[in-house]
Amino acid sequence: MSVMLQTPSRASTGSTTSVQPLSRQNTMSSYEGSRSARQSKRYSMSALYMSMSANESDLIIEDELARAQKVLRDLKTKISSQSKKNFVLEKDVRYLDSRIALLIQNRMALEEQNEVASHLEDATDIQEGAFPNDDRTQKYGNLLFLLQSEPRHIAHLCRLVTMAEIDSLLQTVMFTIYGNQYESREEHLLLTMFQSVLTYQFDNTPEYSSLLRANTPVSRMMTTYTRRGPGQSFLKSVLADRINSLIELKDLDLEINPLKVYERMIEEAEAKDPESPEAMLPKGITQEEAAENPKVQEIINPRLTMLTEIANGFLETIIEGLEETPYGIRWICKQIRSLTKRKYPDANDQVICTLIGSFFFLRFINPAIVTPKSYMLIDGTPADKPRKTLTYVAKMLQNLANKPSYAKEPYMAKLQPFIHANKDKVNRFMLELCDVQDFYETLEMDNYVALSKKDLQLDITLNEIYAMHGLLEKHAGELYKDENSHLAIIMSELGPAPPQVPRKENRVINLPLFSRWETAIDDLTAALDITQEEVFFMEAKSIFVQIIRTIPANSSVARRPLRLERIADAAATSKNDAVMVRKGIRAMELLSQLQELKVVDKSDQFALLRDEVEQELQHLGSLKEVVMAETIKLEEVYKTIRDHNAYLVSQLDTYKSYLHNVRSQSEGKTRKQQKQQVLGPYKFTHQQLEKEGVIQKSNVPDNRRANIYFNFTSPLPGTFVISLHYKGRNRGLLELDLKLDDLLEMQKDNQDDLDLEYVQFNVPKVLALLNKRFARKKGW
Amino acid sequence: MRIYGFQPCREFHIVVLGTGGVGKSCLTAQFVHNEWIESYDPTIEDSYRTQVSVDGRQVMLEILDTAGTEQFVAMRDLYMKAGQGFLLVFSITSQASLDELSTLREEIIRIKDDEKIPIVMVGNKADLLDQRAVDRKEAFAISQQWNAPYYEASARTRTNVDQVFIDLCRQMLRRDDSGYNDDDDYNGGTRNGGGGGGGYGCGQKQEDGSHGSMMKKRRRKRKGDHKCIIM
Numbered sequence A: 001m002s003v004m005l006q007t008p009s010r011a012s013t014g015s016t017t018s019v020q021p022l023s024r025q026n027t028m029s030s031y032e033g034s035r036s037a038r039q040s041k042r043y044s045m046s047a048l049y050m051s052m053s054a055n056e057s058d059l060i061i062e063d064e065l066a067r068a069q070k071v072l073r074d075l076k077t078k079i080s081s082q083s084k085k086n087f088v089l090e091k092d093v094r095y096l097d098s099r100i101a102l103l104i105q106n107r108m109a110l111e112e113q114n115e116v117a118s119h120l121e122d123a124t125d126i127q128e129g130a131f132p133n134d135d136r137t138q139k140y141g142n143l144l145f146l147l148q149s150e151p152r153h154i155a156h157l158c159r160l161v162t163m164a165e166i167d168s169l170l171q172t173v174m175f176t177i178y179g180n181q182y183e184s185r186e187e188h189l190l191l192t193m194f195q196s197v198l199t200y201q202f203d204n205t206p207e208y209s210s211l212l213r214a215n216t217p218v219s220r221m222m223t224t225y226t227r228r229g230p231g232q233s234f235l236k237s238v239l240a241d242r243i244n245s246l247i248e249l250k251d252l253d254l255e256i257n258p259l260k261v262y263e264r265m266i267e268e269a270e271a272k273d274p275e276s277p278e279a280m281l282p283k284g285i286t287q288e289e290a291a292e293n294p295k296v297q298e299i300i301n302p303r304l305t306m307l308t309e310i311a312n313g314f315l316e317t318i319i320e321g322l323e324e325t326p327y328g329i330r331w332i333c334k335q336i337r338s339l340t341k342r343k344y345p346d347a348n349d350q351v352i353c354t355l356i357g358s359f360f361f362l363r364f365i366n367p368a369i370v371t372p373k374s375y376m377l378i379d380g381t382p383a384d385k386p387r388k389t390l391t392y393v394a395k396m397l398q399n400l401a402n403k404p405s406y407a408k409e410p411y412m413a414k415l416q417p418f419i420h421a422n423k424d425k426v427n428r429f430m431l432e433l434c435d436v437q438d439f440y441e442t443l444e445m446d447n448y449v450a451l452s453k454k455d456l457q458l459d460i461t462l463n464e465i466y467a468m469h470g471l472l473e474k475h476a477g478e479l480y481k482d483e484n485s486h487l488a489i490i491m492s493e494l495g496p497a498p499p500q501v502p503r504k505e506n507r508v509i510n511l512p513l514f515s516r517w518e519t520a521i522d523d524l525t526a527a528l529d530i531t532q533e534e535v536f537f538m539e540a541k542s543i544f545v546q547i548i549r550t551i552p553a554n555s556s557v558a559r560r561p562l563r564l565e566r567i568a569d570a571a572a573t574s575k576n577d578a579v580m581v582r583k584g585i586r587a588m589e590l591l592s593q594l595q596e597l598k599v600v601d602k603s604d605q606f607a608l609l610r611d612e613v614e615q616e617l618q619h620l621g622s623l624k625e626v627v628m629a630e631t632i633k634l635e636e637v638y639k640t641i642r643d644h645n646a647y648l649v650s651q652l653d654t655y656k657s658y659l660h661n662v663r664s665q666s667e668g669k670t671r672k673q674q675k676q677q678v679l680g681p682y683k684f685t686h687q688q689l690e691k692e693g694v695i696q697k698s699n700v701p702d703n704r705r706a707n708i709y710f711n712f713t714s715p716l717p718g719t720f721v722i723s724l725h726y727k728g729r730n731r732g733l734l735e736l737d738l739k740l741d742d743l744l745e746m747q748k749d750n751q752d753d754l755d756l757e758y759v760q761f762n763v764p765k766v767l768a769l770l771n772k773r774f775a776r777k778k779g780w
Numbered sequence B: 001m002r003i004y005g006f007q008p009c010r011e012f013h014i015v016v017l018g019t020g021g022v023g024k025s026c027l028t029a030q031f032v033h034n035e036w037i038e039s040y041d042p043t044i045e046d047s048y049r050t051q052v053s054v055d056g057r058q059v060m061l062e063i064l065d066t067a068g069t070e071q072f073v074a075m076r077d078l079y080m081k082a083g084q085g086f087l088l089v090f091s092i093t094s095q096a097s098l099d100e101l102s103t104l105r106e107e108i109i110r111i112k113d114d115e116k117i118p119i120v121m122v123g124n125k126a127d128l129l130d131q132r133a134v135d136r137k138e139a140f141a142i143s144q145q146w147n148a149p150y151y152e153a154s155a156r157t158r159t160n161v162d163q164v165f166i167d168l169c170r171q172m173l174r175r176d177d178s179g180y181n182d183d184d185d186y187n188g189g190t191r192n193g194g195g196g197g198g199g200y201g202c203g204q205k206q207e208d209g210s211h212g213s214m215m216k217k218r219r220r221k222r223k224g225d226h227k228c229i230i231m
Ligand SMILES: Nc1nc2c(ncn2[C@@H]2O[C@H](COP(=O)(O)OP(=O)(O)OP(=O)(O)O)[C@@H](O)[C@H]2O)c(=O)[nH]1
Pocket: A209, B018, B019, B020, B021, B022, B023, B024, B025, B026, B027, B037, B038, B039, B040, B041, B042, B043, B044, B066, B067, B068, B069, B124, B125, B126, B127, B128, B153, B154, B155, B156, B157
């Protein structure tokens, strides 16, 4: 096995950087556990061996654990690549959302229509490709290796780019360079990058009150980070149920602003009886006056109780979710805590918690509560009243993290008891969030492993590479002043950045990553500061575990207590399996070497090694459970983002068809009338449409539903007729004439209900259905 | 039909927008409650109601103070739909905070479908002269392009606080007086009409094509107006 290694300090200390280097002392001192540095090194070393053996293709372990792990690995890869696709699609949909609005309003010039159309046309999967020559491939491979493994460059770049430049950088960094969301090395490198940016922010923000507050490229990156797979599944498991059950109560009004309550009270009274005393109450009074009105108080008081109950419920699940909170998010909280302590040694817990809260609650939890749809937690848009309730819940949670001043909205002071009751609990929770281990040791190991893998590679598009190249070039003066730095050398060899290629010509490149500056190390022990005995011990343990995992559990060799010599011997003499024989021989060699070094003792059946092997096997046994449980959770995540993907794609399709339709109509004058073939009718039963969610509410009595069906027809592109029929009757009960424009406009205005008297359709679902059924070759 | 000039009290919705920490809440609290808030609690969504007198006329204002924190972007659409006048706030100590306004303005114009929607641009924290990062001239030039008045204000010293709100009220009143139609939720109205300045002239063409005109007619219809025949 050849492991390449750079100077051992590389992973944690940058040498020629202007970024605050992460000092080893600093990170070590934050180890709270009792493990000494040496122990932890040994621990990581062992992990290294285990992970290397997992990557070795020569011995195929096919036990249940291995199979479960493979399923999980594949799932993770799929989530990572799907996330990226969604990110790109979301950008397209956002762009088109704004353009289509103009188009519907007839305010788009022809050239612009063409531009939008061209944007749409290439919104297909990008093909694979390669650089024209090996030299480019190598240089870019080297550049990207450098950027990936030395996060300080990107950290620095993040501080230099403008908000306008951030989008392309964001995509490349979050979904390509560190795009494997579940791979510890990439995750840890990304977190290291956040750390160096945070450090810089702390060092350069004059008052702590404005810390972490501005919207910067970094804050945007952190948002994107919190919304990747792990963050998404956490939000879903912690919030989705609570939010969904609130949203179902469409008419639950928990407004506590006395003025609004007062006004609504008058409105309702007027509607009922314009002569009633309530209807005659004076309008235009002040908030204080409204608050003093006994009727208003009577309405508000029970609402305060309910709001408090609801917010308590949210808080409870959030706090219970402590252990489920993604590691990276907790680790960022931890950084905020230690940076605060470092910069403001006198800072009390309140200050620290406020800052943690401005990340955890303000940027992670609360946005998902107030706009759950954009976090894929719910399907539809919440109605006004539940939306308001959710906003109150978020405000209450935020008030727990900040010291609220009721100067702004005096009526919020009524919720003070909630704050008092929970303040300490939440502060404790936030400090517990910080209670996670650092990863520097593992990261170092992971980096070694990565280097030893021959297949370190990145799927990246031409335009991503060129945009990155361009950004680095633009900020050359800041990023690589030292012309001897590795970055400067590669950049000067690469020459000027090529311009972006048209979307059609963009290609995905499978770029092998490597570094010309890393040299192979022969002596892991020196590099890692551990002894030769330990290396032998670890290797032996790893080999025995592998062997045992490949022999059938019921074979006599696997009987307990394990007899290591017997196992090694069995492996070395196994038939028809050269790899196994090699392993067995190596295991025997190691045993005798360890014996000579007096690490283990044959007379006690190598108990020291045997017990560790046994422990590792038990650990792997329970690992299987863990792997299975994680798989189940991730299946859920994958489903969510796939659904979201389907939604985005159908949205794009709808726009595409609509645009074609509009364009062919404006061309229609000059061209011959296009063939106008009537499509349909297509028949759908009530039950079908209900199942697909097209019918979101039905006033048809249950026993009649089986007799109701619908016909969908498209007489002209962009025009639809939906008719409702009752079995056995000739004539329809109702006919609705629909235009695609209307539907799109309703969707744009978040009006989800399409009223058909007997039933209520869901607009986005209708669009999806029409899209599926009536997609004409060019437009609808 | 509306009767102009006789209503005792006009009601307007103002939305205060701008990136995090520029002082939106401080400005609003100063204006409404005459209070200076030193602490910084990030806003999620606060609403205020106040009555002011503008050139002798009573105006009831509903002011929505929004979240500058970008993670709440998805709420913006709703605010913008509800707003009739917009305060675009940045801090003179941060160039980036000014840069963000142009996206906000574009979004407002798109959502309101109206280039003349009342807007006032505010450079807040004018008291922090030694930290100034945005040239007054630069900000002014931008406001000119947008056809919006520009004020430098300080919530801390209460400089120009009333002025920015009052200016916005004047703009809204002027529009209201001239019968400008901005509430298409109330009268299923002519969205492109009345000097919206948005027509690119392609609407005309469509009137000729048979289904073009149909589409255009349909387009004006609001929800619930679909041709729904019960047989
Ligand atoms: N010196 C000075 N400080 C100000 C001024 N206005 C606001 N601040 C301070 O800036 C910080 C943020 O003010 P806020 O009004 O809460 O900011 P915001 O725009 O509402 O922020 P978000 O709610 O997060 O969007 C507070 O600490 C204020 O004390 C001002 O005019 N001068």
